[in-house]
Amino acid sequence: MPAEIVQWVTEIDPRLIIDGTFGGGGHTRCLLDAIDPKSSNGLNIIALDRDPAVSEREESAGQDPRIHLFLGSYEAAPKALAAMEREKADAMILDLGLSSDQLADRERGFSFNDPDSPLDLRFDPENGQSAAHWLLTHREEDIANTIYAYGEERLSRRIAREIVARRRREATIKTVGDLVSVCRKCVPRSKNHDIHPATRTFQALRIAVNDELGILERTIAAAPNWIAPGGRVAVISFHSLEDRIIKNAFRNDDRWNILTKKPLRPTASEVQENPRSRSAKLRIAERAK
Ligand SMILES: C[S@@+](CC[C@H](N)C(=O)[O-])C[C@H]1O[C@@H](n2cnc3c(N)ncnc32)[C@H](O)[C@@H]1O
Structure with a gap:
């Protein structure tokens, strides 16, 4: 939804924007083209992404001097601001989830179409635990609870039981194909075959290994401290758990004025x-003046 992001962010004539989920840089480039096409308005973008592949790609592409790229989570936005000797940003945009580059990368485990791919699922494969390791080191009950809470998968107990049974038989889950075969065994095909039996389980594990909801919740709660009065935050989310966190965070803090009573849809x-x-779903709030 780049057009809506550009419209809502351009209205406040920003000078410093944080793109917390830079990815392929699509949103950043739309904003630069709309607000500062001739590089004369003094617009700077702090671009953050947890994925080291993003910084490698940008460095080799030769960077626009208005884009200040940092490798790390958007939760570290205040550190990036400090590195630029700034206290507050005029806007922050978040486009949650994974990028098409990550989906296409056969080493990451994000696509069901790559059964031999290692089951990693981390945005930053250099830190934390891969999903395969996570499944090896957690108890059956924790696995079931996570798949239920983050995947909203009714059959989470059955799936966790099968994962742990395979672990005991030393047939541990190492690849995408291993986990897909567990899900195929435990989850009947949906009525109109519109949802793959492994979709909810993969979503849950990805959220868990990346602490996606924790980071989102902490960042939106802290953002009024480093978004300038009158500044705006725009967040695109892809499932109800994320959307609920954003909606409640904006509602429960009177330093936010909500600009989208209902979320905008593509x-x-x-x-x-x-x-x-x-x-x-896109929600936007303005830091009260
Ligand atoms: C949907 S893509 C963003 C696409 C981007 N808006 C564009 O136009 O190309 C999401 C990106 O967010 C990154 N990401 C996910 N969680 C993150 C976090 N906590 N901090 C920083 N980046 C994160 C992922 O690595 C991925 O590159």
């Missing part, structure tokens, strides 16, 4: 062009 033509955007 247009039909946007969904046709990019089917992965069909569940996207």
Whole structure:
């Protein structure tokens, strides 16, 4: 939903924007083109991404001097501001989830179409625990609870039992194909075959190994401290757990004025062009003056 992001952010004539989920840089480039096409408005973008592949790609592409790229979580936005000797940003945008580059990377484990891919699922493969390791080191009950809470998967207990049974037989889950076969065994195909039996389980593990909801909750709660009065935060989320966190964080802190009473949704033509955007919701709030 880049057009909506550009519209809402441009309105406040920002000078410093944080793109907390830089990815392929699509949103950043739209903002630069809309606000500062001739590089004369003094716009700077702090771009953050946890994925080291993003910084490698940007460095080799030769960077626009207005983009200040930091490797790390958007939770570390205040550190990036400090590194630029600034206290507050005028806007922050977050486009949650994974990028198409990550989905296409066969080493990351994000796609069901790569059964031999290692089951990693980390945005930053250099830190933390891979999903395969996570499944090896957690108890059956924790695995079931996580798949239930973060994947909203009714059959979480059955799946956890099968994972632990395979662990005992020393047939541990190492690859995407291993976990898909567990899910196929435990989850009946959905009525109109529109959802893959492993979708909810993969979502849950990805959220867990990346602490996605914790980071989102802590960041939005702290953001009024480093977003300038009158500044705006725009967040695109892809499932109800994320959307609930954003909605409540904006509602429960009177330093935010909510600008989107209902979340904005992609247009039909946007969904046709990019089917992965069909569940996207955009919420925007303004830091009270
Ligand atoms: C949907 S993509 C963003 C696409 C981007 N808006 C564009 O236009 O190309 C999400 C990106 O956020 C990154 N990401 C996920 N969690 C993050 C976090 N806590 N901090 C920083 N980046 C994160 C992922 O690595 C991924 O590159």
